[in-house]
Amino acid sequence: MPTLITLFLKFSAFSLIAFGGVNALLPVLLELAVYQEHWLDLQTFSDYFAIAQAAPGPNFMTVTLIGWHISGILGAFMATFAIIWPAGILVFFLQRFILKIQDPMRKKTVQYAAATLAIGLVLSSAIEISLQINHGTMAFLLSGITIAIVLLTRWHPLYLIGLGALLGACGLI
Amino acid sequence: MLGICQIVPGPNVTNLAVCVGSRFCGVRGAIASVLGLSLGPIFIVILLALLYDHFSYLESVRGILRGISAVGVGLIASTGLKMLKDEFHYPPSLLVVVVVIIAASYFHLGLAWVVLIASPVALFLAWHKAKR
Numbered sequence: 001m002p003t004l005i006t007l008f009l010k011f012s013a014f015s016l017i018a019f020g021g022v023n024a025l026l027p028v029l030l031e032l033a034v035y036q037e038h039w040l041d042l043q044t045f046s047d048y049f050a051i052a053q054a055a056p057g058p059n060f061m062t063v064t065l066i067g068w069h070i071s072g073i074l075g076a077f078m079a080t081f082a083i084i085w086p087a088g089i090l091v092f093f094l095q096r097f098i099l100k101i102q103d104p105m106r107k108k109t110v111q112y113a114a115a116t117l118a119i120g121l122v123l124s125s126a127i128e129i130s131l132q133i134n135h136g137t138m139a140f141l142l143s144g145i146t147i148a149i150v151l152l153t154r155w156h157p158l159y160l161i162g163l164g165a166l167l168g169a170c171g172l173i
Numbered sequence: 174m175l176g177i178c179q180i181v182p183g184p185n186v187t188n189l190a191v192c193v194g195s196r197f198c199g200v201r202g203a204i205a206s207v208l209g210l211s212l213g214p215i216f217i218v219i220l221l222a223l224l225y226d227h228f229s230y231l232e233s234v235r236g237i238l239r240g241i242s243a244v245g246v247g248l249i250a251s252t253g254l255k256m257l258k259d260e261f262h263y264p265p266s267l268l269v270v271v272v273v274i275i276a277a278s279y280f281h282l283g284l285a286w287v288v289l290i291a292s293p294v295a296l297f298l299a300w301h302k303a304k305r
Contacts, residue, residue, distance in 0.1 A: 017284050021185040023249045027277070028284050047229065050238040051221050053245035057214025058186040064215055068222050076219055084207060087183020088191045092203055095192050098177050105303050112299035114180035116266045117291055119256045120273025126250035127278045139243040146247025151254060160244050168240020169233050 003070055004078055006037065011063065011082035016090065020118035020125070022060040022083065027128035033066050040069050046133035054161050060084075138173050186210060263302045269295045 010032060018025040026049070033039045040048075045062075048069070052061035060083055067079025101107050134140050146160050167173055178188040187207050194206030228234045260266050272294055276287045 014284070015183045017288055018182045018184070019288060021183070023252065025284070026249075046242045047225065047235075047238045048222075049245060050241035051225060052218065053248065054241050055214060055218045055221055057217065058184060058211055060184045060187075061214065061218045064218055065222055068219055073219065076215060080211060080215060084184060084187045084211070087181060087188055088203065088207060090183070091178060091181045091188045091191050092195055092200070094181060095177050095195070098180075105300075108303035109296060109300045111176055111180055112266065112302050113269075113292065113295035115256065116260060116269035116295050116299065117273060117288065118179065119253055119260065120270040120291065121277065121284075121287070122249060122253035123257070123270065124274040124277040126246055126253060127274070129249070130246045133242050134246060135239070139239065142240065142243040143247035143250065146244045147251045147254065150248065150251035157248055160248065161241055164240035164242075164244030165237045166240070168236040168238065168243075171232070171236050173236060173239040173243055 003037075003039070004075060007039075007067065007070060007075070008078055008082045011079055012086050015083050015086040018083075018087070019114060020121040022063060024118065024121035024125045026062065026125050027132075029062065029066065030129070030132060039066065042132065044069065049129070049133065054165070136173075138167075142167060142173060263298075263305070266295075266298050266302055269298060 014025055014028060030042075030045055034042050034045050045066075048065040049062050052059070052065060055061050060080065063083045064076045064080045067075035067077070069075070070079075098107070098110075130140065130143055134143060142164060146164075149155055149160060150157070164173070178185055178192055181188050187210065190206040190210045191203040194202035194204070196202070198205070225234075229238075257267075257270065260270065269291055273287055273291045276282045276290055277284070282290070
């Protein structure tokens with residue numbers, strides 16, 4: 001039970017600093033769950049990350065799976081709720097406030113600032129996560145190919161997930 | 174509305190669900206849309222986790238997951254890079270991106286510290302960008 005309370009409190013706090021969404025939060029989650037609290041090992045974390053990527057729906061499923069690992073259904077819901085509620089309540093009250101800002105300068109300033117923060121956090125998250133869970137040249141190559149395909153073509157990400165699964169099943173990654 | 178949800182921290186999808194839901198039916202609408210959006214996927218992902226518990230000993234399953242996670246990393250990086258393209262219209266704002274990456278990935282500062290250090294720079298440059 002103390003574990004669940006720790007998880008709930010930490011994830012709730014993360015919710016309020018997760019600029020750039022849960023993807024930007026992944027290194028922090030990894031650090032907490034694997035290295036600080038030893039809730040799961042690195043391999044399980046990266047497997048959960050993969051399952052969350054392949055599963056349909058919102059991109060916070062890694063959080064759900066960490067909760068699941070700790071204490072089943074209750075843990076899964078607790079973790080998910082923790083990551084959602086603080087930001088949800090914040091946006092509920094903030095939306096009216098922001099919509100009321102008449103001055104376009106202030107509006108734009110806040111918007112631009114948040115965007116640059118989010119970009120930096122998402123990119124550094126990708127760097128850190130790749131260093132932790134990509135093992136070997138082939139994995140990094142596949143990540144690179146993914147980036148190239150997303151930026152240069154209009155492929156749906158699901159095809160790329162399928163490609164990754166196929167290459168992995170052949171034992172290439 | 175999408176703009177608001179992008180500047181608030183937290184899961185973007187559920188934030189958007191709160192915005193849209195509350196527009197229609199206040200607090201109840203917000204709760205309903207968040208639940209509607211996440212309940213189904215949560216059960217699916219738990220189902221996948223159950224399968225994982227049973228079959229993760231198979232080398233092919235491990236391979237598949239390694240492949241998918243490498244793609245997943247690439248997908249996250251490309252989300253960031255796509256957004257980065259827009260920032261080249263005002264190159265000074267790239268400084269914020271660099272500061273964040275150095276603080277987080279090189280000095281390994283906690284997320285709260287990174288946000289604290291980078292947000293004054295971000296606000297200052299954003300103000301200049303908006304002034305143009």
